[in-house]
Amino acid sequence: MKRKEKAAETETALKAAAQRLFATRGYLNTKITDITAEAGRAAGSFYNHFASKEELLESLLGDLESAGDDDARKAEHSPDFSDPAAIRFHIRAFWSFHREHTATMRALRQAALVNEDFARTLGEFSRAQSEEITGHVDYVTKAGFELPGPPAASVAMMSALIDNFVQMWHDGLVDLAEEDAIDALTRFVYRGFTGRDY
Structure with a gap:
């Protein structure tokens, strides 16, 4: 997979994971590490896409x-x-x-x-x-x-x-x-x- 496609896939996975967690835990109770774990991505990968x-x-x-x-x-x-x-x-x-x-x-x-x-x-x-x-x-x-x-x-x-x-x-x-x-x-x-x- 090309780097650009992989990056887009990771961004999509992070957003989908965040939505699932926001639905069950709420926004305020969801941490960035929760999102990366839910997305099956390394903790640091979040900051490649979002500050x-x-x-x-x-x-x-x-x-x-x-x-x-x-x-x-x-x-x-x-x-x-x-x-x-x-x-x-x-x-x-x-x-x-x-x-x-x-x-x-x-x-x-x-x-x-x-x-x-x-x-x-x-x-x-x-x-x-x-x-x-x-x-x-x-x-x-x-x-x-x-x-x-x-x-x-x-x-x-x-x-x-x-x-x-x-x-x-x-x-x-x-x-x-x-x-x-x-x-x-x-x-x-x-x-x-x-x-x-x-």
Whole structure:
């Protein structure tokens, strides 16, 4: 195996090991030596790829950004939030995204609690994600509906609601089947944006 390919394989193995450990132990309770042991790599190999555990987590954050961009490019994506089907698509995409990346998302939140720089990085990431869909609510006002607040604030409310609800559902705190939960969220958000049921 070429050196470059081996390095890429090691980086991938370290990130996968970190995600497994973050899922079982949490970010704060995972050490770099735990990650290298879980990955089956020498302890020093970590520093050939990452300067710190925070830098590894920032790399995982970059992976999340790429995965989110892939969802936005899907053919069925519609930005028209006056259409409940478009809202449901976004909720379903976030739901699937959260399921696939739960360990990383929890690790990001834990790191933000103890590291001010990381808190800023995560805040900027969240803000950028919200800004990407702020234009989606323009369709709501163009269709003659009145948003509950300015577009950016309305999107922030929607994002916080969905994020917290999905976390509660994954933690077993909401007693609804997955599709029923997604439908309930869609109805709630659509009603919040338009004042109407569908």
